[in-house]
Amino acid sequence: MPGLFHQTTLANGLTILGETNSANASASIGFFVKTGARDETPTESGVSHFLEHMLFKGTPTRSAIDINLQLGNLGAQANAFTSEENTVYYAAVIPENFREMQELLSDMMRPLLDPQEFDMEKKVILEEIALYQDRPHFYLFENASMDFFGAHPAGNSVLGSHASVSGLTRDGMKAYFDCRYSPSNIVLAATGNFSWERFVEDAQRFCGGWMDFPVTRDTPRYAGKSQGRTFSRKNLSHAHAVLFTLGPSAQDEERYPLSVLSTILGDSSGSRLYWALIDKGLADSASVDSDERDGTGCWSAYVSAAPDRLDKAVSIAREVLAEPLDFSGADLERAKSKIVARIVLDGELPMGRLMSLGMEWSYRRRSTPLQEVVERVLSITHRDIEQALTRFPLSGWAEYRLVPE
């Protein structure tokens, strides 16, 4: 049962999106701010993510504890995340609590940035950095990504380093907020069981007074060349490798056929890498993904295996990626069936729809109904894939490894 799509823009530039569906038992709401690690200078590294935490730490009218307790009282499933390009605040609630949730989340978007809370939360961020240091897979992806993109901001670290976060100041964060959290750089979206008219009316009341200012982001396509490198660590039991090469951006039309191709090559089950590596017990994990970013993008191929098998696993993965594509079998139709089922299943819950709605608008300033996405995927032919590959070939891989010292 598809929901009804709505869209409007407030005078201050805040985009409002909605997909109403009275059959849902809940409603989801979120603010999608188009800012992240790529919008930071080297000395600001980590500030987007730290700021995301600070939005839960108080506003002119609410303390951090007030916010936590109110989220608890609303029975809200609320959280936030920061990536290289987006900072997203979201919550799912039962319909009766939607309006109060909207008011709370809107208030949080104008944070106090209290200096004492800032110092306290800095400790939490440093703990989060330590936590990820103990996760080898994360360590490899972050360091490989930084090296691959070189001076291009797409490779910036989301968490920042211990040194960069330690050096952040409250006033520096405030200056960053004042440059990035303009209503015209934010999308407010809701999905599920709620009233669109009241949602817009309340958005005007809660967010209409936010001052607009211009926000820019340079989105050059990364065209550099990287060689790759090997990282090592003591006491590592398992080995990892990731290969990067240029891929489609979030705006390139090639992303549709190439997402079908990455399913054929590197889905977690039944893909060509699965049969070549996992089915044979040579690796315990293998995947291919197309990581689409704002104005640029990359392919990634990942393998993890026992250290003494990594060489063999990587060389087999490279062979699979280099094989000429043969669509004589049913691979193409099978991959499309898998993708369509996922799109429909993920779109069934308000939270799933919220994420696709908000993200699509942030990147492409439009919304595509679920049915249209499904038809688009089903229409893809092997010629579309071959055509897309002439622009984004599966070659020129930069290889990164993390192995025991």
Next chain:
Amino acid sequence: MIHTKQLPMGLSVIVEEMEHVESVAYDLLMPGGLICDPQDMVGSSLIFAELIGRGAGTLDSRGLSEAFDDAGIRHGEWAGTDRIGCSGSLLATKLPRALELVSMMVLQPRLPEEEIENIRSVLLQDLAALNDNPARRAMVELNRRFYPAPFNRSSLGEAQGLLATGRARMEQLHAQVAKPSQAILSIAGRVKAADVFAEVERLFGGWGGVSAELPSFGAISPHEYSHIEVDSAQVQIVMAAPSVKFAEPDYYAGKLAVSLLGSSMFGRLFMELREKRGLCYSVYARHGSNTSYGTVTAYVGTTPERAQESLDLLLGEFARLQGSVSEAELARAKTNLKAALVMGEESPGSRAASNATDWWLLRRVRSLQEVNEAIGAVTLEDVNGFIERHPFSPCTILTLGRAPLDVSASIIRGGR
């Protein structure tokens, strides 16, 4: 609307009709799993659960995998502590195909010998990778010390047991575990119960035999403290204490008490350790339960110089709970539990799983209203009574990091 039917050979079929979705989810549960593995073959159930997906009936390994993919079925066959399961989610129109494939895997798996080595190899790599995941490793090591054997086995199996497993054990598992007398098939989504019952009877009608008997659960005797030395950035601190089982009178009082203590953002642990002191990123307490036991577990991960303070505070909050819970805290915990229930109503996957769990533990499915009323009826007195009877002490504590911590003071405080 929920419908149930027990087929003559014992299989219980539960169907929840959901009109507002396009999809359907299924869970087939069979008693068995890691606690039923012989002492020298711990982990053979994990190999079995993988192996039934590597060819069944007329389909070889690739044919079976492609049949699932062609129908867009997300599926998994798995072995847990006390059960082996087949789960999946898909567009509702493909349910007959999914049930057919599941029936083939359970009734006529090919169990190809040549695949055992490949599966073993992946599982041994998973086991080795545990060393690189300190938080997960700490929980595995905590369970090993806290539960009586064989309930203390790792969900990843044991290297020796995986190595000792051969084809004969696979045949034995098929003969002993893939049986219907106590099995449950739970389905939720855009389906008609009558159609599902007819399809299940047609596909599973020839299935017969007595389900595996689960070993009985010995007494938990928490021991005090152990430390595992690893060179990591953070120290992992975990603890476990005995609590109430599902369906015992104190169950919701216990669940609410632990929720107001350790639930994400509004719980006391989050407030005291993270919000007020910035000691950690991740801290929580959870209440878990199955047929045999109920357990409270708690976790905090922090850097070495702040580990002692974190441990002291964690246990201190448990000790402080008795008599200190306010009406507002209890109300908040109730609201959250109820809201989570309502939101779970939207998802076929969570409905199928929840109905299956009810049947597994109670042999009936409770309505949302019944659960809501049970939660609503819990009073402060109930919560205090629960804590009196289950004081979170003695408990088992484990740390994983560069150096051991001092637990003497905390245990005395925690055990008053």
